[in-house]
Amino acid sequence: MRVVIAEDSVLLREGLARLLGEYGHHVVAGLGDATGVLAAVAEAEPDLVIVDVRMPPTHTDEGLRAAVELRARRPGTPVLVLSQYVEERYATELLEMGTVGVGYLLKERVADVRDFVEAAQRVASGGTALDPEVVSQLLVRSRRRAPLESLTPREREVLALMAEGLSNVAIADRLVVSGGAVEKHISNIFSKLDLAPSEAEHRRVLAVLRFLGSG
Amino acid sequence: MIRRWYAPYGHADVWRQSLFLLSDLVVGVGLFTAFVTLLSTGLGLAITVVGIPLLAVTVWGGRLVSQFEGVRMRALLGRRLVAWPAVQWEEGWWARTRQALGDGPGWRGIAYSMVMLPWGILTFAVTVTLWSVTLGLVSAPLWWVWSDAPPPFDVGGHRVTLDQGTLLWLSLVAGVLGVLLLAALPRLIAGLANLDARLAAALLAPDPTLELQQRVSVLTESRDASVASAAGELRRIERDLHDGAQQRLVSVAMNLGMAKERMKEVDDPKARELVASAHEEAKQAIVELRDLVRGIHPAVLTDRGLDAAVSALAARCPVPVELASDLGGRRLPPACEATAYFVIAEALTNVAKHSRARRARVRLTVDDGVLVVEVADDGIGGAVEGPASGGLRGLHDRVRGVEGRLRIASPEGGPTAIVVEVPCAS
Numbered sequence: 210m211r212v213v214i215a216e217d218s219v220l221l222r223e224g225l226a227r228l229l230g231e232y233g234h235h236v237v238a239g240l241g242d243a244t245g246v247l248a249a250v251a252e253a254e255p256d257l258v259i260v261d262v263r264m265p266p267t268h269t270d271e272g273l274r275a276a277v278e279l280r281a282r283r284p285g286t287p288v289l290v291l292s293q294y295v296e297e298r299y300a301t302e303l304l305e306m307g308t309v310g311v312g313y314l315l316k317e318r319v320a321d322v323r324d325f326v327e328a329a330q331r332v333a334s335g336g337t338a339l340d341p342e343v344v345s346q347l348l349v350r351s352r353r354r355a356p357l358e359s360l361t362p363r364e365r366e367v368l369a370l371m372a373e374g375l376s377n378v379a380i381a382d383r384l385v386v387s388g389g390a391v392e393k394h395i396s397n398i399f400s401k402l403d404l405a406p407s408e409a410e411h412r413r414v415l416a417v418l419r420f421l422g423s424g
Numbered sequence: 425m426i427r428r429w430y431a432p433y434g435h436a437d438v439w440r441q442s443l444f445l446l447s448d449l450v451v452g453v454g455l456f457t458a459f460v461t462l463l464s465t466g467l468g469l470a471i472t473v474v475g476i477p478l479l480a481v482t483v484w485g486g487r488l489v490s491q492f493e494g495v496r497m498r499a500l501l502g503r504r505l506v507a508w509p510a511v512q513w514e515e516g517w518w519a520r521t522r523q524a525l526g527d528g529p530g531w532r533g534i535a536y537s538m539v540m541l542p543w544g545i546l547t548f549a550v551t552v553t554l555w556s557v558t559l560g561l562v563s564a565p566l567w568w569v570w571s572d573a574p575p576p577f578d579v580g581g582h583r584v585t586l587d588q589g590t591l592l593w594l595s596l597v598a599g600v601l602g603v604l605l606l607a608a609l610p611r612l613i614a615g616l617a618n619l620d621a622r623l624a625a626a627l628l629a630p631d632p633t634l635e636l637q638q639r640v641s642v643l644t645e646s647r648d649a650s651v652a653s654a655a656g657e658l659r660r661i662e663r664d665l666h667d668g669a670q671q672r673l674v675s676v677a678m679n680l681g682m683a684k685e686r687m688k689e690v691d692d693p694k695a696r697e698l699v700a701s702a703h704e705e706a707k708q709a710i711v712e713l714r715d716l717v718r719g720i721h722p723a724v725l726t727d728r729g730l731d732a733a734v735s736a737l738a739a740r741c742p743v744p745v746e747l748a749s750d751l752g753g754r755r756l757p758p759a760c761e762a763t764a765y766f767v768i769a770e771a772l773t774n775v776a777k778h779s780r781a782r783r784a785r786v787r788l789t790v791d792d793g794v795l796v797v798e799v800a801d802d803g804i805g806g807a808v809e810g811p812a813s814g815g816l817r818g819l820h821d822r823v824r825g826v827e828g829r830l831r832i833a834s835p836e837g838g839p840t841a842i843v844v845e846v847p848c849a850s
Binding site: 218220221224225227228231263268269270293294295296297298316317319320321322323345346 | 663666667670671672674675677678679680681682684685703706707710711714722723724727728732735736739740
């Protein structure tokens with residue numbers, strides 16, 4: 210996997226490069242701000258772009274704007290946005306352009322190196338990786354509360370993990386249950402929420418996010 | 425008791441006050457002469473070009489009287505004469521001349537100078553008389569001792585001869601009177617000086633309400649400045665923590681995470697355990713630091729404003745929150761945003777902890793330069809006396825700091841509604 214990183218903290222940029230290197234991935238360009246992202250992507254044609262939201266010069270959301278622009282100019286380029294905090298509008302802005310190859314994670318998630326690398330790989334291969342906090346905001350703020358309240362606590366857990374973008378296997382792994390049990394929960398959720406079942410993971414994420422009112 | 429009567433003589437006040445009253449004459453003569461001369465010269469020359477500016481300078485000089493008298497009063501009476509606000513001079517010498525000619529404080533200074541001549545003569549005379557009569561009476565017995573009897577003298581055709589016995593009596597009576605007068609003297613002098621100070625304050629100092637207005641505006645300015653600087657300081661701390669400690673901790677946790685993965689291939693259970701627990705603690709430290717920063721000044725508030733920050737608050741609240749805001753992405757002054765944010769944070773914490781509400785509602789509206797924040801829930805109420813009241817008092821302080829208003833309606837049995845109004849004219 211060839212990766213472009215835009216992150217203003219040298220410490221984290223180098224840390225990320227080392228981390229990805231550890232798993233056999235290659236950082237082809239490391240940028241200190243958002244201005245050169247498009248050019249770097251055009252030149253390197255990476256499999257994944259990792260962008261920090263808050264970067265110089267204004268330290269607000271130039272990273273996110275660069276990500277949105279990149280997705281508009283080069284649809285389908287997998288982008289993983291790292292943010293210091295969860296901002297619904299950031300997530301929504303990003304997801305509105307499609308859930309294929311999109312990730313939005315809190316920066317501190319890089320501490321769980323294996324989960325983080327898995328999320329990065331998922332995004333690079335066209336999947337979705339949403340931070341659990343994003344999902345919980347979406348769950349809390351969803352206007353369609355009645356059907357959500359009909360879910361069992363375990364089903365809600367599974368729904369949250371689906372929304373994060375995890376596959377059945379990963380969900381089973383996370384909850385320490387069998388794959389069959391996960392499939393059963395998922396089919397229950399789809400029938401309770403009146404969603405069309407789907408095998409493809411990203412379509413499943415899309416359905417869940419649409420249901421929750423984002424994307 | 426006797427000692428208390430004469431105690432004032434051990435204090436400098438009576439001497440200073442006397443000196444002040446005596447100097448009134450000198451000041452009165454000086455000021456009167458100076459201003460009468462200047463005014464008559466100015467008026468006499470008014471027909472020429474020189475006269476008007478001279479008059480203007482004279483009136484402006486009237487202002488100096490209050491400064492001079494302020495110094496004299498502070499030095500001798502220990503009293504402060506409230507200063508006039510500084511003149512905001514207009515542009516151009518003609519405008520300035522007109523401004524000076526119409527200057528109220530200046531004219532009052534001149535009026536004071538006119539009053540000072542008769543007043544100074546009076547205070548000088550009274551002071552000198554009081555002192556000399558008192559000292560004369562007190563020293564009367566000494567005169568009896570040291571001087572011979574006076575020769576006989578005529579009073580209305582009668583020839584009066586004072587013998588030594590009568591003189592002794594008279595001088596003793598005079599001495600007693602003198603001693604009594606000596607006790608009264610400091611009070612009389614102080615009374616006269618007080619009268620003098622009032623005269624000066626009436627003519628030379630601005631109306632006390634004007635001074636209060638000045639103070640209010642100074643205090644408001646300094647309060648606003650300190651609120652803004654405190655908020656700025658908090659934002660700086662947040663930024664420093666984010667750029668420094670937080671990034672470094674994340675990097676440490678990431679390295680420990682990598683080490684942990686590598687340790688899986690190493691046959692050293694103790695080391696594996698140590699690295700794993702270090703990794704967990706680093707992650708915990710990240711969470712703690714993040715919560716701390718959020719409590720100081722959340723980055724989302726600095727970067728994205730109230731709307732986004734409140735949206736995150738609402739999402740974190742375990743009770744479902746409905747958020748209605750007509751702010752859009754609009755930014756308000758930082759102090760106003762921070763106040764509203766922390767009010768909502770505290771209110772939602774109370775909702776989650778104490779209200780037993782099933783749902784809550786937050787509404788943000790801006791109306792005529794005032795941000796109105798409403799937090800309502802369908803819980804059990806009683807927030808004013810309940811366990812939530814401590815936090816509510818903190819909210820009161822916070823809101824008062826920006827001249828806002830906070831109202832709480834929380835009857836026993838609910839529901840609770842908190843309405844906060846924060847001025848946010850930008």
